Amino acid sequence: xxxxxxxxxxxxxxxxxxILPYAAILAxxxxxxxxxxxxxxxxxxxxxMVTSKKxxxxxKTPVPVPSINDENSxxxxxxxxxxxxxxxxxxxxxSVPTTPVPVVxxxxxxxxxxxxxxxxxxxPIVKPPQVPVVKGKLTSxxxxxxxxxxxxxxxxxxxxxxxxxxxxxxxxxxDHANYTESYNYALKTNGINATMDxxxxxxxxxxxxxxxxxxxxxxxxxxxxxxxxxNAKNYLNTLTKEYxx
Amino acid sequence: MEPSLFSKPRDLFTDVVNxxxxxxxxxxxxxxxxxxxxxxxxxxxxxxxxxxxxGKSMLLxxxxxxxxxxxxxxxxxxxxxxxxxxxxxxxQKVYSYASREALTLTxxxxxxxxxxxxxxxxxxxxxxxxxxxxxxxxxxxxxDARALKFVITLxxxxxxxxxxxxxxxxxxxxxxxxxxxxxxxxxxxxQKKLLKANCFDVANMIxxxxxxxxxxxxxxxxxxxxxxxxxxxxxYAWYEEHNPSKIKYNSLSTKYIEMAAxxxxxxxx
Numbered sequence: 001x002x003x004x005x006x007x008x009x010x011x012x013x014x015x016x017x018x019i020l021p022y023a024a025i026l027a028x029x030x031x032x033x034x035x036x037x038x039x040x041x042x043x044x045x046x047x048x049m050v051t052s053k054k055x056x057x058x059x060k061t062p063v064p065v066p067s068i069n070d071e072n073s074x075x076x077x078x079x080x081x082x083x084x085x086x087x088x089x090x091x092x093x094x095s096v097p098t099t100p101v102p103v104v105x106x107x108x109x110x111x112x113x114x115x116x117x118x119x120x121x122x123x124p125i126v127k128p129p130q131v132p133v134v135k136g137k138l139t140s141x142x143x144x145x146x147x148x149x150x151x152x153x154x155x156x157x158x159x160x161x162x163x164x165x166x167x168x169x170x171x172x173x174x175d176h177a178n179y180t181e182s183y184n185y186a187l188k189t190n191g192i193n194a195t196m197d198x199x200x201x202x203x204x205x206x207x208x209x210x211x212x213x214x215x216x217x218x219x220x221x222x223x224x225x226x227x228x229x230x231n232a233k234n235y236l237n238t239l240t241k242e243y244x245x
Numbered sequence: 246m247e248p249s250l251f252s253k254p255r256d257l258f259t260d261v262v263n264x265x266x267x268x269x270x271x272x273x274x275x276x277x278x279x280x281x282x283x284x285x286x287x288x289x290x291x292x293x294x295x296x297x298x299x300g301k302s303m304l305l306x307x308x309x310x311x312x313x314x315x316x317x318x319x320x321x322x323x324x325x326x327x328x329x330x331x332x333x334x335x336x337q338k339v340y341s342y343a344s345r346e347a348l349t350l351t352x353x354x355x356x357x358x359x360x361x362x363x364x365x366x367x368x369x370x371x372x373x374x375x376x377x378x379x380x381x382x383x384x385x386x387x388x389d390a391r392a393l394k395f396v397i398t399l400x401x402x403x404x405x406x407x408x409x410x411x412x413x414x415x416x417x418x419x420x421x422x423x424x425x426x427x428x429x430x431x432x433x434x435x436q437k438k439l440l441k442a443n444c445f446d447v448a449n450m451i452x453x454x455x456x457x458x459x460x461x462x463x464x465x466x467x468x469x470x471x472x473x474x475x476x477x478x479x480x481y482a483w484y485e486e487h488n489p490s491k492i493k494y495n496s497l498s499t500k501y502i503e504m505a506a507x508x509x510x511x512x513x514x
C-alpha cells in the first residue's frame with residue numbers, strides 16, 4: 001500500500017539532496033568569482049592609492065626652502081623622468097599611421113523593390129548535401145519491427161476508430177518524418193474527437209513540414225477560436241514569428 | 246464508481262512471468278529464434294545466461310509454451326535442490342512415473358531407455374546456479390546418455406561466472422547471452438505492452454524524456470522496469486482518486502517517476 005504523504009516527503013528530501021551538490025558548486029563558483037573580482041579591483045585601485053598616499057606624505061612633510069642644490073628636490077627627478085618618458089612615448093603611438101574608417105550611412109528602411117533587387121544579387125544559399133543516415137544493423141531491424149507494428153495499429157484504428165490510437169499513430173508518423181501520414185491520421189483523429197490539443201498541433205506541424213504554413217496558421221486560428229487552446233496559441237505565435245521574418 | 250484510467254496499465258506491469266505477456270522486441274526475438282533453432286539441433290545442453298532482469302525466465306516460459314504443442318517439454322522453474330527429489334520429479338514429469346521412493350541415476354536411465362519418444366524430451370531448468378555440483382553432474386550424465394535434452398538458465402554475475410565456468414564450460418554445446426534492454430528497446434517494450442492492452446491514452450502520455458529517466462533508473466532491467474511502472478501507475482491511480490488536479494494527462498510526471506523509484510528502492514532516499 002502506498003503511503004503518499006511519506007513518499008512525497010521522501011521525494012522532497014531526495015530532491016534537496018540531489019540539488020545540494022550543484023548548489024554548493026554554484027555557490028563556490030560565485031564566491032570565487034566575487035573574491036577574484038574583488039581582489040582584482042583592489043589590486044588596480046591600491047596602486048594609485050599608494051602613490052597618492054606617498055604624495056600626501058610628501059606634501060605633509062615640512063617643505064624645505066626650495067633650493068637647486070637641496071638633496072630633497074632630487075627626489076622629484078624620477079617622477080619627472082617618468083613624465084618625460086611618458087611624453088616621449090606618446091608620439092610613438094601617434095606616429096602609427098591610421099587609416100580613416102569610411103563612414104557608411106545607415107539606411108533605416110529600404111523600399112521593398114530595392115530590398116528585392118538587393119536580395120537578387122545575393123548568391124543563393126547552397127544547402128549542404130544531405131548525408132544519408134547510416135543505420136546500424138540492429139537499428140534497421142528495430143525499425144522494420146516497429147513498422148510492422150504500426151501497420152497492425154493502423155488496422156486496429158480502422159476497426160475501432162479510437163481517437164487516442166489515432167493520435168498515437170499520427171505522433172508515431174510525425175516522429176518518423178512521415179508527414180503525409182501524420183497529417184492524415186491527425187485529420188482522422190480530429191474528425192473523431194475535435195478537442196484533442198495534441199492532435200491539432202500534430203496536424204498543423206505536419207502541414208508546416210509539408211510546406212503549407214498558411215494552411216497551418218488558418219487551421220490553428222480556427223481551432224483557437226473554438227477551443228481557446230493555449231498550446232495552439234503558443235504554436236501559432238511561433239509560426240507567425242518564424243514565417244514573418 | 247468509474248474505473249481508474251491507470252488501474253489497467255498498472256495491472257499490466259505486475260511482476261508475473263506469463264508467456265502470453267511476452268513482448269516481441271527485436272534483440273529478444275532474435276535470441277528466441279536462436280534458442281528455438283538450437284533446441285532443434287542434436288545438442289545435449291543449451292545455456293541461456295544473462296544478468297538479472299534480462300528476460301531469461303520469460304524466454305524459457307515462452308519456449309515451454311511454444312514447444313509443448315509439438316513435443317514433450319518439462320519446465321522446472323523452482324529449483325529442486327535435493328538430488329533424489331529432482332530425479333523423482335523429473336521421472337514423474339517426463340515419464341509419468343510416480344514413485345515415493347528415491348530414484349537412483351541408474352534406475353532413472355533404465356526408465357528413460359524403456360520409454361520411447363519420437364523426439365528427445367526437453368527439460369527447461371530455471372535458476373540453474375542454485376543446483377549443486379553433484380546434481381549438475383547427474384544432469385550432465387543424463388544429457389550425455391541422450392535421455393533428455395536440457396535448456397538451463399543462469400544468472401550472470403561476477404561470482405556466478407565462476408560457477409558457470411566450473412560446471413558448464415566443457416559441457417555446454419551452445420550458450421546464448423541475454424543483454425539488458427537498451428533505451429530504445431525499453432521504450433518499445435513499455436509502449437507495446439500498453440498498446441496491446443488498448444491503453445492508448447496512457448501510451449500517449451509517455452514521452453522520450455520519461456523513457457530516458459525510466460531507462461536510467463532501471464538500467465534496462467525488465468523486472469525493475471515492471472516494478473517501477475507498476476508503482477508509477479499505482480501512484481497515478483491514487484492521485485486520480487484523491488487529488489485529480491495534480492495529474493497532467495499530456496505526459497508522465499518526472500516527480501511521480503522518481504517517487505515510484507523511491508518506493509521500489511531504485512532511488513535511495
